[in-house]
Amino acid sequence: MAEGSNRTRYALVGVGNRGTTMWGRELLAGWGDYVELVGICDLNTMRAERARAMIGTAAPLYADFPQMMAELKPQLVVVCTPDDTHDDIIVEALEAGADVISEKPLTTTAEKIERIRAAEQRTGRRVDVSFNYRFAPTAARIKELIDAGAIGEVVSVDFHWYLDNQHGADYFRRWHAFRARSGSLFVHKATHHFDLLNWYLDSDPVEVKAHGELLHYGRKGPFRGERCRTCPHKARCDYYLDLSADPFLDTLYEEPSAVDGYFRDACVYREEIDIPDTMTATIRYASGVQVSYSLNTYMPVEGHHIAFNGHRGRIELRQYEKQPWEAPAVDEILLIRSFGGGVERIRVPHEPGGHYGGDNRMRDMIFRPGAQDRLRQRAGSRAGAMSVLCGIAALESATKGGACAVPALPA
Incomplete structure (x- = not known):
């Protein structure tokens, strides 16, 4: 050492x-x-x-x-x-x-x-x-394909993210459920997704038209309590969380809640929740690329689907993070070429660590001497700012209606 x-x-x-x-x-x-x-x-x-x-x-x-x-x-x-x-x-x-x-x-x-x-x-x-998704092996491979012009100039993107009933619900148990704390999931969670788009496309978003509604959690719930541990409805609630069954969370949050009143198992149906749980957006980029985006927070699967449409073909990925069936520890990118060029199936194995190895690769980039950033994965304040500004514009559009401009930042 x-x-x-x-x-x-x-x-x-x-x-x-x-x-x-x-x-x-x-x-x-x-x-x-x-x-x-x-x-x-x-x-x-x-x-x-x-x-x-x-x-x-x-x-x-x-x-x-x-x-x-x-x-x-x-x-x-x-x-x-x-x-x-x-x-x-x-x-x-x-x-x-x-x-x-x-x-x-x-x-x-x-x-x-x-x-x-x-x-x-x-x-x-x-x-x-800490935009660790940039560092996931599959994301890096997609970036290489786009930069190499594998499908020509990208003109549009289809991007849809799915949070399952466990992960998605967790945001509505915690402080994230309030706009004043998290900026909504258009900011807190979608900052990952908007940053991936900005990085993949090497361009800034300039306009967003979005919709966002609370359709499942909060006041839409059939009943409610203060928190899971004391809730009279726990026996029939699909979202009941038994903190005592998770020693890590129980140790870190249950007794410490006496200090600050923060419950890790707050009711997902609290009426005061004020963020959307179902979100869509259309994003226009400075480069002219058009993006169709969605985020759903109560699905039976976890993961995302993304496809890049270019003049010479299409790059497509369906990545599963959690689902009620066994999936191989490998992603398959489809590189589909136009004009009879066929399809190339590019298999990218998952690596150890969080986000299929993205967490480890990011820490290597930041801390190990001599790391080479050939894909420009390391993200500074400008990247963080642009993804947040896109989310702010999306929430404003969803709240007020109409398209919202994304403020420009100097390079």
């Missing part, structure tokens, strides 16, 4: 599931030669203590972020807090002289984007956004 002075000294802010695993336990286990966790910050001190034990570190705990920055002076801050809090933490970290990795989305409003980008320019520090 390299000497500690040669490793990047980083602080972790926010110890929910993603912070504790992806940027805590897993990062130290696989990239401990390159990073040193020097501090953990979370407003919930009990959760922070439990996360520290799960991560397997003796790093000091803080509830006060400015105090941690002043005392530890980390080189890097990893931000895994609720989306609406990212801007304050990112800006303060940059101004304290640290680089930042932000979990997606970068933030939730155009004003917060401007604030982050200005601080990055003013301080000369760097912000990375």
